[in-house]
Amino acid sequence: MISRDNRGRAVQLSPLAILHDIINTRQHTLDLTMIQRTLLRQTRALSSSIRSAPRTAVSRPQFLPATRLPARPLASARWYATEPEAKKDGEAAAAEGKTEAKVEDPKKKELEAKEREIIDLKDKYVRSVAEFRNLQERTKRDMQAAKDFAIQKFAKDLVDSVDNLDRALTTVPHEKLNAPEKSEHLQDLVSLYEGLKMTEGILMSTLKKHGLERFDPSVEGEKFNPNEHEATFMTPMEGKEDNTVFLTQQKGFKLNGRILRAAKVGVVKNN
Numbered sequence: 001m002i003s004r005d006n007r008g009r010a011v012q013l014s015p016l017a018i019l020h021d022i023i024n025t026r027q028h029t030l031d032l033t034m035i036q037r038t039l040l041r042q043t044r045a046l047s048s049s050i051r052s053a054p055r056t057a058v059s060r061p062q063f064l065p066a067t068r069l070p071a072r073p074l075a076s077a078r079w080y081a082t083e084p085e086a087k088k089d090g091e092a093a094a095a096e097g098k099t100e101a102k103v104e105d106p107k108k109k110e111l112e113a114k115e116r117e118i119i120d121l122k123d124k125y126v127r128s129v130a131e132f133r134n135l136q137e138r139t140k141r142d143m144q145a146a147k148d149f150a151i152q153k154f155a156k157d158l159v160d161s162v163d164n165l166d167r168a169l170t171t172v173p174h175e176k177l178n179a180p181e182k183s184e185h186l187q188d189l190v191s192l193y194e195g196l197k198m199t200e201g202i203l204m205s206t207l208k209k210h211g212l213e214r215f216d217p218s219v220e221g222e223k224f225n226p227n228e229h230e231a232t233f234m235t236p237m238e239g240k241e242d243n244t245v246f247l248t249q250q251k252g253f254k255l256n257g258r259i260l261r262a263a264k265v266g267v268v269k270n271n
Contacts, residue, residue, distance in 0.1 A: 133185065214253055251263055
């Protein structure tokens with residue numbers, strides 16, 4: 001559709017502008033129609049009141065109320081005409097806000113999911129580090145225990161040989177060793193005893209370096225300890241307290257503080 005502006009130039013109107021002109025034209029037509037109908041109703045009411053009233057009662061003030069009526073319907077009609085557009089604008093804004101909220105919600109949920117995942121991974125990391133350190137400590141202890149007691153079986157077999165060497169030394173009478181005059185044969189016995197004693201000392205020193213130690217509870221008169229001693233018999237003895245070790249039949253051995261073989265002892269029992 002082609003229209004002309006104030007200067008008379010032809011202007012191509014868009015469909016939206018055409019629709020807007022049509023709506024304005026119809027609105028003005030509707031307003032004029034409503035005014036005409038209102039005036040017609042007032043005129044008819046005035047005519048009927050004139051016919052029914054006495055002639056002397058008709059005066060100018062009676063016509064005054066009718067002159068104030070036509071102005072208000074126009075304003076109210078125009079206000080009602082614009083309400084649907086305002087309502088549509090409000091609904092459009094609300095729909096746009098909901099759309100933005102829907103667009104933001106997935107990002108927020110994704111961010112919360114990532115934060116939960118980070119917390120979970122941190123917890124797993126801390127637990128893994130703690131488990132690894134515990135494993136290191138446990139492995140270290142196991143390696144040290146394996147190192148300390150690797151010769152346990154060998155030491156058990158070796159203590160029997162040490163016992164035999166100790167028995168050989170105890171069979172030599174102290175009288176012969178301490179005799180003031182020694183014959184040739186007695187001198188040879190003393191030399192042999194001293195050689196065995198020296199060998200035993202070197203052997204025990206070497207075993208001690210590897211954690212194997214021998215102990216004799218009767219030397220210091222220790223109290224009977226079932227964790228370290230094995231009581232083979234009990235007997236009363238004057239001048240000694242009960243549960244005191246007074247005789248060692250077989251010496252005990254410890255490997256790195258752990259009992260390898262308990263000592264076989266005799267215990268005092270007076271009561």
